[in-house]
Amino acid sequence: MVSDKGSHATYLNQILERYHFDATSLLQILREAQEHYGYIHTDAIDYLAAQLKIPRVKIEGVATFYSFLYLQPRGEYRVLFSDNITDHMLGSAGLMKHMCQQLWVEPGKVSEDGLVSIDTTSCTGMCDQGPAMLVNNIAINRLTPARIDRICGLIRERVPLSAWPAEFFVIEDNIRRKDILLHSDYQPGASLVALLARGTLETLQEIKASKLRGRGGAGFSTGTKWESCRAAHGQHHYVVCNADEGEPGTFKDRVLLTSYAEQVFEGMTLCARIIGARRGFIYLRGEYRYLLDHLQIVLQRRREQRLLGSSILGCADFDFDIEIHLGAGAYVCGEESALIESLEGKRGTPRNRPPFPVTNGYLDQPTVVNNVETFAASSLIALHGGDWFAASGTATSSGSKLLSVSGDCERPGIYEYPFGVTVAQVLADCGAHNTQAVQVSGASGVCLVPNEFTRRIAFEDIPTAGAFMVFDHSRDMFEVARNFVHFFAHESCGFCTPCRVGTSLLKNMMDKLAHKQGSPYDFHEIEKLNQLLLTMSHCGLGHAACNPVLDTIAKFRPAYDQRMLHQEFEPAFDLDRALSQARQMTGRDDPGAHLAGAHPGEKI
Ligand SMILES: Cc1cc2nc3c(=O)[nH]c(=O)nc-3n(C[C@H](O)[C@H](O)[C@H](O)COP(=O)(O)O)c2cc1C
Numbered sequence: 001m002v003s004d005k006g007s008h009a010t011y012l013n014q015i016l017e018r019y020h021f022d023a024t025s026l027l028q029i030l031r032e033a034q035e036h037y038g039y040i041h042t043d044a045i046d047y048l049a050a051q052l053k054i055p056r057v058k059i060e061g062v063a064t065f066y067s068f069l070y071l072q073p074r075g076e077y078r079v080l081f082s083d084n085i086t087d088h089m090l091g092s093a094g095l096m097k098h099m100c101q102q103l104w105v106e107p108g109k110v111s112e113d114g115l116v117s118i119d120t121t122s123c124t125g126m127c128d129q130g131p132a133m134l135v136n137n138i139a140i141n142r143l144t145p146a147r148i149d150r151i152c153g154l155i156r157e158r159v160p161l162s163a164w165p166a167e168f169f170v171i172e173d174n175i176r177r178k179d180i181l182l183h184s185d186y187q188p189g190a191s192l193v194a195l196l197a198r199g200t201l202e203t204l205q206e207i208k209a210s211k212l213r214g215r216g217g218a219g220f221s222t223g224t225k226w227e228s229c230r231a232a233h234g235q236h237h238y239v240v241c242n243a244d245e246g247e248p249g250t251f252k253d254r255v256l257l258t259s260y261a262e263q264v265f266e267g268m269t270l271c272a273r274i275i276g277a278r279r280g281f282i283y284l285r286g287e288y289r290y291l292l293d294h295l296q297i298v299l300q301r302r303r304e305q306r307l308l309g310s311s312i313l314g315c316a317d318f319d320f321d322i323e324i325h326l327g328a329g330a331y332v333c334g335e336e337s338a339l340i341e342s343l344e345g346k347r348g349t350p351r352n353r354p355p356f357p358v359t360n361g362y363l364d365q366p367t368v369v370n371n372v373e374t375f376a377a378s379s380l381i382a383l384h385g386g387d388w389f390a391a392s393g394t395a396t397s398s399g400s401k402l403l404s405v406s407g408d409c410e411r412p413g414i415y416e417y418p419f420g421v422t423v424a425q426v427l428a429d430c431g432a433h434n435t436q437a438v439q440v441s442g443a444s445g446v447c448l449v450p451n452e453f454t455r456r457i458a459f460e461d462i463p464t465a466g467a468f469m470v471f472d473h474s475r476d477m478f479e480v481a482r483n484f485v486h487f488f489a490h491e492s493c494g495f496c497t498p499c500r501v502g503t504s505l506l507k508n509m510m511d512k513l514a515h516k517q518g519s520p521y522d523f524h525e526i527e528k529l530n531q532l533l534l535t536m537s538h539c540g541l542g543h544a545a546c547n548p549v550l551d552t553i554a555k556f557r558p559a560y561d562q563r564m565l566h567q568e569f570e571p572a573f574d575l576d577r578a579l580s581q582a583r584q585m586t587g588r589d590d591p592g593a594h595l596a597g598a599h600p601g602e603k604i
Pocket residue numbers: 213214215216217218219220242243244245246247331332333334335336337369370371372374539540541
């Protein structure tokens with residue numbers, strides 16, 4: 001595409017004005033600039049640097065951090081196949097190869113005519129209806145060879161994405177089991193009416209009494225978090241909804257945002273009232289770009305109904321509004337402090353903690369970050385009370401949990417259960433047969449085998465952010481672990497050396513084993529790497545990176561043993577042997593040409 005400096009000013013000015021020339025919106029500005037041009041042009045960077053008064057290198061630093069931002073031209077059609085193990089189980093690698101052949105393009109490259117680029121990306125959150133892909137960041141699921149052929153035809157004819165058949169973009173909720181959250185006949189505004197009737201502090205007491213714990217994985221008490229944030233001093237307080245949902249195999253937030261968005265926004269509004277915030281954000285993962293218009297419509301409707309904006313429900317001192325920030329393909333941005341950095345328009349590098357976001361969050365102000373499901377649950381608690389909520393689940397894990405079930409089962413989809421449900425029950429309900437293993441809570445979670453299927457989904461037994469991937473006996477659990485290790489190596493943000501180097505070494509080791517070049521010595525190396533990652537990593541990504549390997553070594557050892565070169569092999573560097581070439585060249589083989597202890601004439 002031809003460019004002169006002036007040609008960028010027009011569209012960039014429109015974007016900059018929308019974001020009030022505010023550098024904290026840099027990620028959104030770059031994302032929109034790219035939507036205009038297909039990539040971020042070097043002249044556009046110059047222009048943005050001048051207008052936002054930030055160094056050019058900072059803009060480049062941000063742009064290079066996110067997988068979905070490009071500084072070089074990509075194809076007019078940018079195709080990204082979801083690379084998770086369950087996509088592979090459904091044949092995604094073959095489909096990608098087929099598409100590359102059809103369109104004469106190599107994986108990872110741009111076709112010579114600039115028409116198309118085809119590559120892989122981490123799990124796109126469509127695991128119940130894969131294999132999945134993104135075309136120019138818009139999701140397309142249920143890929144088959146026939147569907148790929150039709151897509152290739154549309155690309156060859158340069159049909160704009162907006163004119164592709166609507167059936168390609170159908171994304172189903174697949175809700176298979178409902179409990180207290182999904183069954184609710186919730187009416188927009190009802191929880192806010194209840195909040196105003198009961199009182200702010202009294203509502204906080206209900207949240208505490210409910211014993212609600214965060215649904216994003218760590219399970220921190222929501223009431224305590226809100227209370228601490230309320231008590232924290234700051235000029236402004238902020239509410240952030242974490243909709244980054246990047247853990248492979250997780251897609252329940254996608255469904256909540258599709259069909260229960262009102263309830264999520266209402267939970268955020270409740271939180272705002274309790275902590276004293278006037279501004280909130282929903283950090284929506286880039287893979288869910290297709291939900292943007294729908295969420296904007298819901299937000300607008302709530303403003304019109306006076307459930308958002310100024311003087312909510314006619315209450316003069318109740319002002320709160322929500323902005324949507326789109327991510328751009330970085331799993332680590334799900335970590336709350338990285339998410340806040342990203343919200344501030346920076347690279348998504350996790351911060352040092354403490355201090356925690358409740359005191360020093362967005363723009364260093366007190367901030368609550370909660371998962372989508374946590375906010376949805378809190379709106380029901382405001383309506384029905386803490387005791388009602390605490391009546392379901394277990395003593396230490398109150399309420400229900402949404403599970404994203406995928407893999408080898410007849411009915412993948414969303415299953416909501418009271419906490420305490422056994423793994424066996426979930427497997428029976430989703431129609432899983434001949435199950436060899438279940439990976440709970442994604443790549444960083446835990447791999448369970450049949451004698452553990454009596455265990456329960458609960459913070460006190462198996463905590464989970466929601467992923468539940470099923471593997472039957474036809475699957476090679478070594479390859480499952482290898483896929484997860486590749487995921488971590490790809491998603492490591494590179495900030496700290498143990499994780500950046502450790503995840504790469506681990507990936508290389510697993511690849512070596514895959515090529516049957518391994519030795520028992522590698523197990524020691526993996527154990528050493530695990531210790532390093534556990535003790536030296538800066539954030540949870542590094543801490544969890546070895547989990548899938550250690551789990552599968554412990555539970556599926558034969559899958560590793562069959563990949564050994566031989567059992568006794570001890571790799572070591574033999575310096576005397578390495579000098580043999582020099583000896584040959586000089587024609588010497590006397591003791592002086594050997595290292596001490598080595599013998600002349602040794603077979604080399
Ligand atoms: C590498 C990493 C990725 C994470 N990804 C997510 C995510 O996608 N969604 C989420 O809600 N929490 C995620 N978390 C957890 C968040 O840091 C944080 O604990 C959570 O958003 C708090 O909300 P909750 O209390 O409602 O669970 C992630 C944590 C780590 C270490």
